[in-house]
Amino acid sequence: MNDHAGAVPGIAPDTAIWLTVREDSGHTIIAVAGEIDASTAPLLGAAIRDQIRARCQRLIVDLTEVSFIAAAALGALVSAYKHARTQADGRFTVVCAEEPALNILRITALIRQLSVYGTLDEALRTVPERPPRSMRFRYRRAAPQHGAGPG
Structure with missing residues (x-):
């Protein structure tokens, strides 16, 4: 793991997380290092939400240097995915x-929901400028007709 200047203020040193936000080729990259647990997952969630609110075009969360990830982090990723789909055209x-x-992404089947790449270079090359919009259909239940039963 890279040597980092220090932990996030207010977080115990034994559960440190480092978040680095940078731009690369039109992508906003949040690189995460350290442990994502119940105390640090909200920081990751806040960083992701801040970038989505700033209307970043393409958001990449790089977990390459994460040494521990708890279930709490999954909530941050799922929430970010949902927000990105509505506010950043789904480019998360x-x-x-x-x-x-x-x-943990495999066990929870989130690997099938999220766009997951093995390397940052692969993600930078592969993430489309504008992903195809999914088609949405709304199904309505037919109202029961009175007196139309058997008999």
């Missing part, structure tokens, strides 16, 4: 290639 990508992050 996760980078992780190794345990523990990849394993």
Whole structure:
């Protein structure tokens, strides 16, 4: 793991998380390092929401240097995915290639919901400028007709 200047203020040193936000080729990248647990997941969620509110065009969350990921982090990722779909045209990508992050995404089946790439370079090359819009259909139940029963 890279050497980082220090932990996030207010977080115990043994549960440190580092968040770095940068731009690269039209993408906003949030690189995460350290442990994402119940005390640090809200920081990740806030960083993601801030970037979505800032109307970033393409958001990539890089979990390459995450050494521990708890279920609380999944809530932050799912929430970000939902917000990105409505506010950033669905261009939300996760980078992780190794345990523990990849394993928890597999176990929870989120790997099938999120766009997950093995490397940042792959995500930068692959994430489309504008993803295709999904078609939405609304189904309505037919109202029961009175007196139309058997008999």
